[in-house]
Amino acid sequence: MKPNIDRVFEEVRENQKILESCSDHDFSIDLNPDKVIDKKYRCSRCGGVLGGISRMWYLKGREHERKA
Ligand SMILES: [Zn+2]
Numbered sequence: 001m002k003p004n005i006d007r008v009f010e011e012v013r014e015n016q017k018i019l020e021s022c023s024d025h026d027f028s029i030d031l032n033p034d035k036v037i038d039k040k041y042r043c044s045r046c047g048g049v050l051g052g053i054s055r056m057w058y059l060k061g062r063e064h065e066r067k068a
Pocket of ligand 1: 023
């Protein structure tokens with residue numbers, strides 16, 4: 001049997017590809033509203049998924065972009 005980690009890695013790569021093809025993310029879909037930590041968000045435009053911490057930095061980057 002193939003180790004499960006291969007599938008996970010494949011999904012991560014697939015997700016990365018989706019995220020890279022989107023020029024204007026909107027991570028407004030909370031995938032686990034019942035959770036406080038280890039959250040995940042889906043972009044309503046490309047369907048890519050991002051972890052809560054990555055999303056925070058992404059939003060910070062966009063904020064700085066607007067000020068520049
Ligand atoms: Zn997107």
